[in-house]
Amino acid sequence: MFESLSERLEGAFKQLKGEGRISDINVASTVKEIRRALVDADVNYKIAKEFTDRVKDKALGEKVITAISPGQLMVKIVKDELVSLMGNTEVEVDLKPNPTIILIAGLQGSGKTTFSGKLANFLKTKKAKKPLLVAGDIYRPAAIDQLQVLGSQIGVEVYSEPENKNAVEIAQNAIKQAKANGNNVIIIDTAGRLAVDEVMMTEVANIKAAVNPQEILFVVDSMTGQDAVNTAKAFNDRLDFSGVVLTKLDGDTRGGAALTIKYTVNKPIKFVSMGEKLDTLDVFYPERMAQRILGMGDITTLVERAQAQFDEEQAKKLEKKIRQNQFDFDDFKEQLQQIKKMGSLKDLLGMIPGIGKAVKDIDISDDAFKGIEAMINSMTPEERGNPDLINGSRRQRIAKGSGKNITDVNQFMKQFDQMRQMMKSMNKIPGGARGFKGLGR
Structure with a gap:
């Protein structure tokens, strides 16, 4: 959502890149592009003009300090005006009366x-x-x-x-x-x-x-x-x-x-x-x-969605297994299922600052984890609980059972092993494993 508007606004802010200060000329050209972007996003022209007039007045009334560039200042002003245009603060439904x-x-x-x-x-x-x-x-x-x-x-x-x-x-x-x-x-x-x-x-x-x-x-x-x-x-x-x-x-x-x-x-x-x-x-x-x-992303909503799926007891068990270097495929599958419950994968990635632009043109299917889950499901309970058992012949069987080729299984096993090694190294850092409690969340 808003991808076209986001791109157009980004293009407008680029006009201030390299500028040392706010001026009538550079603000006027930037504001003109912002207004065009809003109208193209199906915003009524009168509202778009009032919006950009307020942005222009605020921008020309600001002094740019050395730590903030004109472009950064304009982004802040536009953000504040967008917040104001959409209502400033959240308003929840009134649930006091019963019923x-x-x-x-x-x-x-x-x-x-x-x-x-x-x-x-x-x-x-x-x-x-x-x-x-x-x-x-x-x-x-x-x-x-x-x-x-x-x-x-x-x-x-x-x-x-x-x-x-x-x-x-x-x-x-x-x-x-x-x-x-x-x-x-x-x-x-x-x-x-x-x-x-x-x-x-x-x-x-x-x-x-x-x-x-x-x-x-x-x-x-x-x-x-x-x-x-x-x-x-x-x-x-x-x-x-x-x-x-x-x-x-x-x-x-x-x-x-x-x-x-x-x-x-x-x-x-x-x-x-x-x-x-x-x-x-x-x-x-x-x-x-x-x-x-x-x-700018929306890390707050991302955290709230994660917390909604967060289970305190489960997190403690996971933390203990990571500390003992016993993280296995059952744990991994459990984490995948929690992520899936949080919503669309592309939407979740778009909430991470700096990631949204990178994934906007990529088709990310919500079925992206299906192949991984198929490989885990093709393992025996013993293999899921003890990944070190999985040798070459077992990998061949897992590939056949999941409908994948041996290359896919080898790549997945390699990535899983790298993750376990990273977790193992975190155990050497004071409080390191507690960080994975948050990762699970």
Whole structure:
């Protein structure tokens, strides 16, 4: 996401490379390129101009100290303005009322139903809530089935009335059911249309009036760019929603919606969603997003995702095995599985400062570990627990069993041995093995 915008902004900053100071001339040319980059990213021209005018005023008002180049100063100013444009700080959903009622709204195809499932999973696993999903889309034939499938995958109950064509009644009955069952969060998925129309607006407004939700989240397909911003304004004028959700940020999006929707409707972006997996939902942090747009990475989110998969007891066992130089293929496979749970491999690499640009044009499949796992799975339990047993004939058998050639197996064994040697050398450094506890995380 934002790859084109990131490249264009990087090109704009390069104009200041080698400059000794900020001047009217070099700032003007840089700001002009930044404005073009924003407009090409589907940012409204008026907003892009206001943004770059603020950048220009700040840049010309700054004195460049010897430790900071004009280019570095401009990057900081642009980052601060991007953060401000997207809302300054994160805003989470209000979960104080019991039960909390969350109404989901948006156009058809924006990802409302999938987001509803992701939100239920997020609240259940990260907020220790007991959510109830409500199938309030009475028009799309597969909507109820889709929500029930999602609910079964995450172990969350779904309330539906397939024969009832009154969405307001369904929502009211669901609240009664939730109170009886002890559900403390109610997530109501509503119907969408291909475009804003009066029937849809009236129905969702009637649901709002009937259930008085604490949160109304408007779901936006990021790939629709500036059209999404215009749709958000129409919904907000009618519903006065409390927050925005950006979906499909892993798609071919130019970023205009993410950058300007907060400015247009003056409502915070609360969540961003990528992919179809139900654990790919993140709270929206304006500063982290600005850093990623400017190629600075997002190490904080990377660490948080790692911590979500971190098991204290498992880490202690791993640390002990590393100290005793007993790290084996079972341990290695366990670490791979934890990494896979953290999300898309390319997305994870993009969060590491300096790595994002290097991998942006590389096709990194999420199945990248499959070959390694196949080789480990082709080993006997004894071989996995004692890698030193694996001789030439065993390698031939492993290659045949995993569908790989002997060269692949030899290369993997060599890399694994190098890693073990590195771990062994770390044991000689005071506190060294504790560093691998963090690596496991």
